Amino acid sequence: MKGNRDTAQGPDDPVIVVESLTAGFGETTILENVNLKVLRGEILCIVGGSGCGKSTLLKQMIGLIRPDNGRVLVGGDDIAAVDDERLNRIRRGIGVLFQSDALFGSMTLGENVALPLSGFKGISAETVQLIVRMKLGMVNLVGYENHYPAELSGGMRKRGGLARAMVLDPQILFFDEPSAGLDPINSAELETLIRGINAGLGTTMVIVSHQVDLVLRVAHRILMLDRGAKGIVAAGSPEELRNTATDPRVRNFLFRGEAAVGGR
Amino acid sequence: MTDTTSKPGYELTERDEGSALVLYLQGRITLGDADLLLARMNDAVAAGNPASVRIDLSGVSYMDGAGVLTLLRLEDSIRKKGVSFTLVRVPEEIRRVMGLIDREGLTRSPLRAEGGPVGIVEGLGSASVRISEDFAAMMAFLGDLVAAVIHLLRHPREVRWEDVFFYVRRVGAEGLPIVGLISILIGLIIAFMSSLQLKQFGASIYVASLVAVAIVRELGPIMTAILVAGRSASAFAAEIGTMRVNDEVDALVTMGFDPIRFLVVPKLIATVIVLPLLTLYADLFGILGGMIVGVAGLDLTAYTYLQESQRSISVFFLNASLVKAAVFACIIAWIGCQRGFQVRGGVEEVGAATTSAVVTATLLIVVVDSAFAVVLNYL
Known part of the structure; x- marks a missing residue:
């Protein structure tokens, strides 16, 4: 067995390809001619200041908005061109942890996590319950299935959102500002989970964040977007960028306070 | 699936x-x-x-x-x-x-047992507690609202008049089409149904009186109030509820504003101005609806119909209907805003507050209208 992957592709195949993407709102262009690849099993962090198009790029990759120009290929499928049935199948292969956790307040945590399973026939209630407990166990929330989101702390809700995003064993997990609003301890716990799930399940992860410390700790690769450039201004592993990036926008954002490359 | x-x-x-x-x-x-x-x-x-x-x-x-x-x-x-x-x-x-x-963890019991069915006695008990707490909250809010109104009567410059005019337009002007349409249809229905009976006795002319009395004394005020409760009490609850979720109400407090004076009183003043006017408008359209049936189906002239209508309406009952409308307006603004302020949790509570605002305001309007009917009977 080459790996516990639900495809015949190899580890260096891209799972997402963004080609010549242009996107914006009305007359305003936010991203122009953006090209990128997300490789299988990597943790890719997309960073940049406010308004640089990070969230827009994320929404393009999960098919919530369509590009003005260019293509987004997920698993080889152009998600703007496929029919609704195919798009839904593609979406079942991805999980998203939203910035606000997006747990439904009228449902218990267990019901929230079980919700994606309700789209499948032929699964017994006992299996659903065990899967929910298994996923809650993976995010250290065992025992909280009958609690409502309003009764949980911000960090617990984030982890609950992660359990729901993971319930269908997605190949790709997207995180929109995962540590926003979390204290350092909860943030560190979430980081540990992200790394553990990536290492244990081999899940490809795309993280959109402006929390530089989190990004530098978890990323295999970083893409930095810039509002003025309307696209990517730097790409590489944290070490590569630390050692080679000379662009002041990149150094100011990612390595503020550190000596410049070649500096004394 | x-x-x-x-x-x-x-x-x-x-x-x-x-x-x-x-x-x-x-x-x-x-x-x-x-x-x-x-x-x-x-x-x-x-x-x-x-x-x-x-x-x-x-x-x-x-x-x-x-x-x-x-x-x-x-x-x-x-x-x-x-x-x-x-x-x-x-x-x-x-x-x-x-x-x-x-x-x-796969077999560990949840920290909290799943909520099972509640027994009748327990259900009745918790419902009673909930209703009494709800009543206390409504009364406390009413007290705050009265205090705010008294303060602003003494300091009218503090009233946010631009907000009052905004809500006059939102509650009144934007409600004109639906109030007009419903009123004319109610007038048509009453006239048509009563004409079927009165025609048998050669008393078609009394259709005008029946429509005018029914519309001016009862249906005009109550139908308008229920329509405005549906449109505006829900909007007030949703607006204030969303502000609570977004901490905007707390922000007002920290800036030294009284949220009731700032948010509720302009809505109250606007609704009290607008609802009696909408009621008069509804009365006119209701009578117009009846006149369409009278002229088209009962061979009455428009002049005869209007004269008969005018004769049946006393100034006392017209004034009483306007007073009723003003009281209903207070109920709509009071309940709509109070339900909005009750929102504590997330956005799902905004939906619940909106529904509760419409249901409670409609219920109170009908109860108060019944009390008016009894009192006016003895005046």
Whole structure:
């Protein structure tokens, strides 16, 4: 067995390809001619200041908005061109942890996590319950299935959102500002989970964040977007960028306070 | 809905090795296979009655979390029978998934029991407590609102008049089409239904009186109030509820503003101005609806119809209907805003507050209208 992957592709195949993407709102262009690849099993962090198009790029990759120009290929499928049935199948292969956790307040945590399973026939209630407990166990929330989101702390809700995003064993997990609003301890716990799930399940992860410390700790690769450039201004592993990036926008954002490359 | 009952993507092969049963799994094992695979493996073990069971996973190309869970469930059920269980040639990826699973957590009881059905006595008791607390909250808010109104009567410059005019337009002008349409239809219906009876006695002319009295004394004020409660009490509750969710109300307090004076009083003033005017407008359209039936179906002239209508309406009842409208306006603004301020949790509570605002305001309007009917009867 080459790996516990639900495809015949190899580890260096891209799972997402963004080609010549242009996107914006009305007359305003936010991203122009953006090209990128997300490789299988990597943790890719997309960073940049406010308004640089990070969230827009994320929404393009999960098919919530369509590009003005260019293509987004997920698993080889152009998600703007496929029919609704195919798009839904593609979406079942991805999980998203939203910035606000997006747990439904009228449902218990267990019901929230079980919700994606309700789209499948032929699964017994006992299996659903065990899967929910298994996923809650993976995010250290065992025992909280009958609690409502309003009764949980911000960090617990984030982890609950992660359990729901993971319930269908997605190949790709997207995180929109995962540590926003979390204290350092909860943030560190979430980081540990992200790394553990990536290492244990081999899940490809795309993280959109402006929390530089989190990004530098978890990323295999970083893409930095810039509002003025309307696209990517730097790409590489944290070490590569630390050692080679000379662009002041990149150094100011990612390595503020550190000596410049070649500096004394 | 995805059908998971189609042909499985895996193969299960059994081999009997004396006292040991070996099960070979091959292919892809996913969520949809979990229950059937567990049943098949359990059946195989039950049929062979072995002393030990080995599961060989070397041929598995993919196994998701549900598949791994199936193996753990099988292990539990086999070990309970006193049969030894071993997983052999487990791919590294599956081993890593197993490492992430908290096995003890799969059977641990939830920290809180699932909410079961509530008994009648307990249900009645908690409903009584809820209603009494709700009533206390409504009264407390009414007290605050009265205090705010008294303060602003003494300091009229503090009233946010631009907000008052905004809500006059929102509650009044934007409500004109629906109030006009409903009123004219109500007038048409009353006139038509009453004419069927009165025509038999040659008393068609009294259709005008019946419509005018019914519309001006009762239906005009109450229908308009219910329509405005539906449109505006819900809007007030949603607006203030959303502000609470977004901490905007707390922001007002920290800036030194009284949220009731700032948010509620302009809505109250606007509704009290607008509802009596909308009621007059509804009265006119209701009579117009009746006149259409009178002129088109009863051979009355428009002049005769209007004269008969005018004769039936007393100034006292017209004034009483306007007073009623003003009282209904207070109820709409009071309940709509109070329900908005009650929002404590997330956005889902905004929806509940909106519904509650409409239901409570409508109920109170009908109750107060009944009280008016009794009191006016003795005046």
